[in-house]
Each structure stands twice: as structure tokens, then as C-alpha cells.
Amino acid sequence: MSIHHHLDAATVMRYASGDLDAAFTIVVASHLAMCDECRRAVRLAEAMGGQCLDDAPAPALSDGAFARLSHAIDADGARDRPAAPADQGIRETLRSDVPLPLRRLVGDTFDDVRWRTIVPGVQRHRIELADTNSSLYMLKIGRGRKMPEHGHGGSEMTLVMRGSYSDVLGRYQAGDIADLDEHVEHQPVVDSDEPCICLVATEEPTRFKGVVSRLMQPFVRI
Numbered sequence: 505m506s507i508h509h510h511l512d513a514a515t516v517m518r519y520a521s522g523d524l525d526a527a528f529t530i531v532v533a534s535h536l537a538m539c540d541e542c543r544r545a546v547r548l549a550e551a552m553g554g555q556c557l558d559d560a561p562a563p564a565l566s567d568g569a570f571a572r573l574s575h576a577i578d579a580d581g582a583r584d585r586p587a588a589p590a591d592q593g594i595r596e597t598l599r600s601d602v603p604l605p606l607r608r609l610v611g612d613t614f615d616d617v618r619w620r621t622i623v624p625g626v627q628r629h630r631i632e633l634a635d636t637n638s639s640l641y642m643l644k645i646g647r648g649r650k651m652p653e654h655g656h657g658g659s660e661m662t663l664v665m666r667g668s669y670s671d672v673l674g675r676y677q678a679g680d681i682a683d684l685d686e687h688v689e690h691q692p693v694v695d696s697d698e699p700c701i702c703l704v705a706t707e708e709p710t711r712f713k714g715v716v717s718r719l720m721q722p723f724v725r726i
């Protein structure tokens with residue numbers, strides 16, 4: 505699996521220190537099940553001591569911090585180590601298509617998911633969680649379909665699990681994660697032959713920009 509879009513360095517730190525909301529934790533854990541690079545980054549962050557990092561202000565991380573972090577882990581020889589026991593489960597995950605951390609919530613295959621159509625070509629499955637103020641849901645979007653252009657009231661994290669989409673930030677394929685803050689506005693368009701299936705966590709209700717989209721929002725509750 506070739507992954508081009510990874511977790512933000514601040515997210516790695518927050519995950520390692522147990523500071524992420526439950527909905528975001530599941531999206532991050534699902535990406536980690538697919539991504540060697542981010543797993544190494546989390547291991548290093550944990551080794552550095554999550555508790556100390558917890559007190560450091562996230563904005564202090566400079567551009568390129570993540571790349572340096574990964575490079576430091578590679579230099580540490582992590583690439584040459586034998587697969588950890590957890591990696592066995594990861595290979596199994598890839599066969600079943602549903603990341604391991606998500607299976608207890610939605611079942612072993614995407615066919616088990618109870619999809620509900622919210623607009624033509626777009627289906628959604630909400631995942632109810634206790635102890636969260638965020639939303640967690642899966643989307644299944646048909647080829648050529650667009651999500652309404654939107655900004656965010658807070659952070660949004662989208663993990664592609666099957667198919668692909670493109671937006672102003674690039675092309676996202678299976679394993680890629682869009683780890684976005686509240687300043688980003690985008691309009692993903694599915695460009696794969698098969699439907700694109702994503703796992704999405706949002707901190708606040710998403711703000712759609714168009715009049716029709718805004719009118720629709722109370723009904724689709726994204």
C-alpha cells in the first residue's frame with residue numbers, strides 16, 4: 505500500500521499522550537493499522553514520553569517536524585526490525601478491507617454496514633460512541649460524486665479505506681488520511697471506478713457553503 509498523506513505531527517503527539525477524543529482516536533488507530541510510517545512515529549513519541557509532550561504547546565511544532573521525526577525513527581533502525589506481533593493483525597486487516605480498530609464497531613466487511621442514502625450517490629453510516637462530543641461516521645460515495653464544498657467548525661479527519669477522491673489538497677487513496685484544521689475548505693470528488701469508502705471524524709458540525717447545502721444540512725446531519 506502506497507500512502508502519501510499522513511497524520512499531522514501534532515496529532516501523533518496527542519494520540520501518543522492519550523489526548524485525542526474517542527472519535528478521532530478510532531480514525532487515527534485505523535490509519536495506524538495501515539501505515540508503517542505513522543506507527544513508527546507514534547512509537548517514538550511514546551518513547552519520548554507522552555506525559556512531557558502533553559504539556560508542550562502543539563503550535564511550537566515547525567513545518568517538517570513530522571519528516572524529521574520519521575527520519576529519526578528510520579535512523580534508529582526501526583525498518584530493519586522484525587515485524588511486531590501487532591503487524592500480523594494488520595496484514596489480516598488488509599485482506600478484510602476493514603481496519604482492525606473499526607471492525608468491532610461496523611463488522612468484518614463493508615457489506616455488513618447498514619448504509620443509509622442521504623443524497624443520490626452518497627450513503628452514510630453513523631457510528632454512535634459514548635464519551636465524545638465529536639461525530640464519527642462512514643461515507644460511501646459513488647464515482648464522480650462530489651461532497652458539498654465545506655469548511656469546518658473544528659478539526660476534521662478523513663481516512664480513505666477503499667477507492668479514491670481528489671480535492672484542492674491532492675489525491676487521496678486507500679490508507680491516505682486528511683488531517684485538517686478548521687481553516688480548510690474543500691470539495692472532495694470521487695475519482696475511482698469503485699465507490700469511495702471513508703471514515704470521518706468531525707469536531708463540530710460541518711459548515712456547508714451553498715444555500716441548498718445549508719438547507720439540506722439539518723436533514724443530512726453531517
Ligand SMILES: [Zn+2]
Nearest residue numbers: 510511539542
Ligand atoms: Zn501515515
